């Protein structure tokens with residue numbers, strides 16, 4: 001299988017589904033991690049142009065830790081809009097080019113607009129990639145891809161319907177999150193938030209819910225014709 005994570009910022013996929021992506025990769029599946037925004041305003045001291053480069057490199061390192069390949073659409077932070085044709089077409093091309101069998105993205109309702117727009121874009125392209133007369137570099141695909149929503153930060157307003165046991169992959173996941181040093185270090189030094197502990201706690205709670213040590217929670221996008229009669233999550 002080919003798995004395509006579509007996150008908003010560099011680090012979102014690592015936090016929401018990094019263990020699951022590592023598990024897919026370990027099982028021999030090809031995994032792509034596409035972030036739409038470049039994360040350029042995610043710091044109070046480092047200026048946007050410099051931060052954009054830092055975060056792109058961090059995303060590439062994190063993807064490598066998980067056994068995945070990073071893709072960036074390089075949209076500026078706070079500018080992710082599902083209605084922008086150029087972005088939708090670029091993401092459509094990513095789906096066609098990667099040949100992904102399923103998509104993992106943000107919950108449609110989340111704590112910031114960019115995340116919600118990224119979720120809308122992921123759902124949009126699962127449809128638009130099949131339209132023959134929507135031309136991108138790669139040819140159109142013929143079947144609609146299943147979409148899964150990953151957990152929200154701290155699990156707020158998110159009741160998983162499927163769980164993935166990541167007890168074996170938890171340290172690998174945290175190592176990938178830790179690759180985003182510009183975020184983790186900043187939060188630790190200036191906000192006194194241990195973000196690695198934050199993520200571990202959320203996954204431990206999902207593990208408690210699903211009778212394992214650490215887990216990630218998901219919900220499937222339940223819309224025809226995106227549903228297949230078999231489990232796709234590992």
Ligand SMILES: [Zn+2]
Pocket residue numbers: 008009012115
């Ligand atoms: Zn984000």
